[in-house]
Amino acid sequence: MALKLNQLKSFVFVAVGAAFLPFLVLADNYGDKAVFNVDKDYDADKRSTVTATLVWSGQKIYFYADDAWWNGLDSVSRQNYNLIFQELDMEFARYIYPKLTQLFGTDVNPAVDRGGKITVLAHPMVKDAGGYINTGDGYSKYQAPSSNEREMVYFNTRFIDSPLAKAYLAHEFTHLITFNQKDRLRNVSDDVWLNEARADYASTILGYDTPFWQSNFDQRVKSFSAESSASLTEWENKTANYGAAHLFVQYLVDHYGIAVIADSMKTQQTGIASIEYALRKNGFEKTFAQVFADWLVVLAVNDCALGERYCYKLADLKNFTIAPKVNYLPNSDQVSMSVMYNTAYFAGNWQKITGGNGDLRVDFSSAASDKFLAPYILCDMGGVCHVGSLDTAADGKAMLDVAGFGSQYASLTIIPFASGKTFGFDGAGESTVSYSLNIAVRPKTAPGSTQNVVADNSMENEKIAAMLAQIEALKKEIERVKALLAARLNLAQTTPKSTGSYSCGAITADLYYGAQNRAQVVCLQEFLKSQGSLIYPGGIISGKFFDQTQAAVARFQEKYAAEILTPLGLQKGTGYAGPSTRAKINTLMK
Numbered sequence: 001m002a003l004k005l006n007q008l009k010s011f012v013f014v015a016v017g018a019a020f021l022p023f024l025v026l027a028d029n030y031g032d033k034a035v036f037n038v039d040k041d042y043d044a045d046k047r048s049t050v051t052a053t054l055v056w057s058g059q060k061i062y063f064y065a066d067d068a069w070w071n072g073l074d075s076v077s078r079q080n081y082n083l084i085f086q087e088l089d090m091e092f093a094r095y096i097y098p099k100l101t102q103l104f105g106t107d108v109n110p111a112v113d114r115g116g117k118i119t120v121l122a123h124p125m126v127k128d129a130g131g132y133i134n135t136g137d138g139y140s141k142y143q144a145p146s147s148n149e150r151e152m153v154y155f156n157t158r159f160i161d162s163p164l165a166k167a168y169l170a171h172e173f174t175h176l177i178t179f180n181q182k183d184r185l186r187n188v189s190d191d192v193w194l195n196e197a198r199a200d201y202a203s204t205i206l207g208y209d210t211p212f213w214q215s216n217f218d219q220r221v222k223s224f225s226a227e228s229s230a231s232l233t234e235w236e237n238k239t240a241n242y243g244a245a246h247l248f249v250q251y252l253v254d255h256y257g258i259a260v261i262a263d264s265m266k267t268q269q270t271g272i273a274s275i276e277y278a279l280r281k282n283g284f285e286k287t288f289a290q291v292f293a294d295w296l297v298v299l300a301v302n303d304c305a306l307g308e309r310y311c312y313k314l315a316d317l318k319n320f321t322i323a324p325k326v327n328y329l330p331n332s333d334q335v336s337m338s339v340m341y342n343t344a345y346f347a348g349n350w351q352k353i354t355g356g357n358g359d360l361r362v363d364f365s366s367a368a369s370d371k372f373l374a375p376y377i378l379c380d381m382g383g384v385c386h387v388g389s390l391d392t393a394a395d396g397k398a399m400l401d402v403a404g405f406g407s408q409y410a411s412l413t414i415i416p417f418a419s420g421k422t423f424g425f426d427g428a429g430e431s432t433v434s435y436s437l438n439i440a441v442r443p444k445t446a447p448g449s450t451q452n453v454v455a456d457n458s459m460e461n462e463k464i465a466a467m468l469a470q471i472e473a474l475k476k477e478i479e480r481v482k483a484l485l486a487a488r489l490n491l492a493q494t495t496p497k498s499t500g501s502y503s504c505g506a507i508t509a510d511l512y513y514g515a516q517n518r519a520q521v522v523c524l525q526e527f528l529k530s531q532g533s534l535i536y537p538g539g540i541i542s543g544k545f546f547d548q549t550q551a552a553v554a555r556f557q558e559k560y561a562a563e564i565l566t567p568l569g570l571q572k573g574t575g576y577a578g579p580s581t582r583a584k585i586n587t588l589m590k
Contacts, residue, residue, distance in 0.1 A: 028054050033054075042129050057117075065122050081160060118173070134152070135179040145579065193233045260282055325352065331356070333441060337439050339437050339439075341437075345433065361402075375387060379409065381410045424547070507585050511553075514545060521549070535555050557575075
């Protein structure tokens with residue numbers, strides 16, 4: 001899905017194990033011209049380089065403007081933009097920079113930037129991009145040939161005069177802090193979802209989401225409301241993903257404090273593990289899955305009366321809830337239905353059951369390895385609710401009985417989510433898992449009609465038993481097909497491709513973390529997969545260059561270190577598919 005106009009698109013380049021090289025501290029002067037490497041998939045004219053002029057040199061920011069854009073402006077427009085640049089620089093120097101570095105830690109300043117300043121390059125981008133960073137700019141050109149060797153943010157000219165510009169600048173600067181704290185200082189790469197979650201929450205930290213209406217947070221909430229099934233951790237770069245991330249962090253801060261988010265940055269742990277580390281450090285004996293389960297309940301009811309942890313404390317969210325899927329049962333005491341749903345790890349699924357008139361039984365089933373948890377909300381006819389949880393057995397199954405459904409109880413909302421994947425979220429997209437619900441309403445025994453009820457129950461039970469038997473048979477068939485596919489996938493991973501079986505003849509572009517050249521990335525992934533599971537165990541052909549692809553490139557580089565790394569003075573793979581790496585790949589592809 002295309003990004004919304006308010007969306008900030010960020011990608012992160014990471015050179016695994018590469019040394020961060022110091023550069024001479026240089027100062028840029030007003031009117032200086034420079035040629036910058038840019039990502040052509042973001043540039044409005046598909047350029048890979050942009051010639052730009054320094055149009056504002058402030059306290060903490062150099063603002064460079066794309067000459068083709070700047071020279072097309074009249075003098076009044078240029079003057080207005082310079083005023084905006086001045087205001088953004090003052091806001092950054094006096095508030096954004098000190099506030100975020102105090103909370104999260106320092107960026108790389110002043111190791112690579114000029115005169116203690118970051119560089120912001122304004123150039124026209126594709127319609128749906130707000131801006132991005134390329135942390136490859138923090139490496140030398142020997143390690144990342146497209147590096148601009150600066151601490152740098154790329155900003156879409158469409159949004160410079162937007163009321164959200166300060167929030168966007170803070171978002172991207174938080175990514176620069178993450179690069180320094182995680183990649184450079186601790187030699188780890190954070191999961192994309194948490195990297196983006198912290199960056200997006202920066203607008204709330206700095207007060208830019210007050211007033212709430214039409215703020216960055218407001219637009220995130222609207223995006224999530226429209227697609228509440230979006231995963232928190234399986235990052236697809238949709239606006240709904242950003243909405244989930246911002247809403248989750250707000251809940252985390254509401255109930256566990258801002259220190260949890262800050263401390264998750266200051267550890268070698270990443271992703272879910274870093275959140276659990278920060279919770280323990282701050283005295284909370286809660287797992288990430290438990291916090292996530294509570295958050296899903298909040299999204300359904302947002303009611304402090306159910307318990308202190310089942311509501312948002314932020315006043316702007318006091319009335320916010322999502323719309324669940326409604327499974328309406330006919331007003332009958334003999335109803336049964338079976339449904340199966342696909343979902344992603346750590347994605348919300350709100351299944352509301354209402355109607356019927358009898359004793360309700362819900363049978364839940366999932367693959368054991370997916371480790372589903374299923375909190376639920378049961379509400380009586382008077383609107384009084386309580387929260388519980390299905391006890392999922394080791395085989396992934398659970399059962400819940402509710403007597404008097406339709407007479408004593410008005411609704412049951414089950415919220416299953418898969419928690420079996422806790423790391424390796426590289427932004428390549430959703431990993432689909434499934435679960436099923438069998439819902440049945442049975443009649444109550446009525447005085448004076450025992451024999452008929454027993455007979456009816458017997459017939460109903462036979463039907464249910466037959467359906468359950470069919471479901472079990474289908475499950476076994478699904479498991480058989482999964483095993484067959486897994487076996488074939490493993491064979492494909494360990495069997496080298498034959499000559500000419502790649503989608504391209506050669507890798508012609510430098511490829512790196514976050515690269516958007518989909519056709520070239522696909523071809524690279526095909527080649528890596530052909531090298532076997534020791535090089536590319538995931539074997540994913542997605543066209544998206546993230547953690548798994550980067551790690552595979554690094555392993556390939558280390559396998560052929562004498563030809564790729566040693567001439568560059570490197571000992572460990574960088575994950576950057578530059579000229580020497582491409583040359584070796586192209587030789588082997590022939």
